[in-house]
Amino acid sequence: MQTLSQEPKASTRRGQRADSARPGGGFVYGLILPLAAALLYEGAFRAGLVQARLLPPPSRIAETLWKLAASGELATHVIATLLRVGLGFGLGAAVGVFLGALTGSSALARRLLDPTLQALRAIPSLAWVPLFILWLGIFEPSKIALIAVGCFFPVYLGVMGAIANVDRKIVEVGRAFRLSRLKLARRILLPAILPDTIVALRSGLGLGFMFVVAAEIMGASEGLGYLLVDGQQLGKPDQILAAILCFAVLGKAADWLILAATRPLLSWQDSFARSG
Amino acid sequence: MLSLAHLDKVYPNGAHALDDVSLDVEAGEIVALVGGSGCGKTTLLRLVSGLEAPTHGEVRVDGEAIFAPHPAIGFVFQEPRLLPWLSVAENIGFGLEHLPPGERRDLVEEALLKVGLAGYGARWPRELSGGQAQRVSIVRALVTRPKVLLMDEPFSALDALTRATLQDHLIALWEASQPTLLLVTHDVEEAAALADRAVVMQPRPGRVFADIPIPLPRPRDRLSPGFVEAKRAVLAALDGSLSQPSGGKSSKGSQSPAGSWW
Ligand SMILES: Nc1ncnc2c1ncn2[C@@H]1O[C@H](COP(=O)(O)OP(=O)(O)OP(=O)(O)O)[C@@H](O)[C@H]1O
Ligand SMILES: [Mg+2]
DSSP states (O other): OOOOOOOOOOOOOTTTTTTTTSOTTHHHHHHHHHHHHHHHHHHHHHTTOSOOSSSOOHHHHHHHHHHHHHTTHHHHHHHHHHHHHHHHHHHHHHHHHHHHHHHHHOHHHHHHHHHHHHHHHTSOGGGGHHHHHHHHOSSHHHHHHHHHHHHHHHHHHHHHHHHHTSOHHHHHHHHHTTOOHHHHIIIIIHHHHHHHHHHHHHHHHHHHHHHHHHHHHTSOSSSHHHHHHHHHHTTOHHHHHHHHHHHHHHHHHHHHHHHHHHGGGGTTOOSHHHHO | OEEEEEEEEEOTTSOEEEEEEEEEEOTTOEEEEEEOTTSSHHHHHHHHHTSSOOSEEEEEETTEEOSSOOTTEEEEOSSOOOOTTSOHHHHHGGGGTTSOHHHHHHHHHHHHHHTTOTTOTTSOGGGSOHHHHHHHHHHHHHTTOOSEEEEESTTTTSOHHHHHHHHHHHHHHHHHHOOEEEEEESOHHHHHHHOSEEEEEETTTBEEEEEEEOOOOSSOOTTSHHHHHHHHHHHHHHHHHHHOTTOOSOOTTOOOOOOSOO
């Protein structure tokens, strides 16, 4: 055996550079703008510059939140909303991944299923509500069905597109190494579609939060959407804003959770976003 | 050892890529496939690898007909085609899944050492230079010890200096297990530096135009008269292959300088 000219020793190890692409304190930057706006408005309110009846100052919203939290009410509403989103998203995303994978990998399945699914996609999801209520009643099942429908389409489209976009040249590497269909899927297709699939799941989850509000506004006795309606009917803008704030935090946290859970799987990526 | 018999390839769009190509290659022989663009070199390699099926004719390795990718045949693509989600070491071990992890690791370490990339195993492909990536892709194919190695212009994207270095690396790697090597190239110098034989092809449809032996000892001195003569002979045949579309086989002595043969 012959050893050829040696490159200078590479010293980087995976563990060492795991997070070098993302500064850990990055979220601090994201807080600057909303905090500054809140402080400014609070200051203007204290100085008597603004009328606070319809737009209560941050301190009042914080107080309302605190009261809701202390009474345990907030937890009830948050849990109700999260359960609906979780179930609806889980259902919609699972079916979306399955059907997307099917139509993405089989031309026959695509020709059979895709036209129908695209036609269904053209229907505004809210148009299903009356039917869902007739079929499933006014309680949880109809709400979860609506959320699932909303989450389904972006996931379905994303997964199908991701499979269609897999580089033929990379698939050929798998063929040259004689991978079976199953191994080809596991060792080449799955990792190749992962980035796009995660983007699809994130947009599906975003729609999940959108539809949970719709479902809860149309009739619920608990949930953050119920807090919104309740605040409107009782003229409590601070409660509405508190619920909106909760949505912002929950939505961001859920998205972050997907990102954090999948980041270790994507550290190989060589894309523009990494270097930013 | 490797025998191609009357290979024809007509693509579904009607393109006649190969017309009655026959070629016999001995075990351990290095054959350079040279020819103008579009004369079917890549097509020929893909037929041999089993990635593509011929319209007529057949490919045999040690008497066994090839219909689909075969464990005895390794393929190095024109681009490195490393899997971006696997580390360098995992890429090299891609074809060794069937081995126990310890054995696989040893083979990969040895391979990295051989191409001068020891310590690079944990890197991602995106952290390699073009030449390093191509070296990894070459050992990925070699580490499974194929009897036949097919290479499609593996160095064409690299600068002249890197290319010459990698050609030396390749010969060193080849010497370890001496597989039969079928190498497509655009570069006459590359053919003269590596091959025992240069097969010059002619386009529209792709045919064998000339078969030029290069009986030089290794390691080869690129400035020796024999080397220069070999280069000249291949260049002359190449030139002839493009000026005689009807396909004569008598152009070995032609003195005319190569025109725009690509
Ligand atoms: N997948 C394909 N479908 C249809 N025609 C093809 C296909 N691949 C190649 N061809 C045609 O077959 C002929 C030979 O192509 P091939 O890629 O084998 O040439 P080549 O000798 O490798 O050229 P180059 O040196 O430019 O790489 C060309 O005329 C090309 O247009
Ligand atoms: Mg080619």
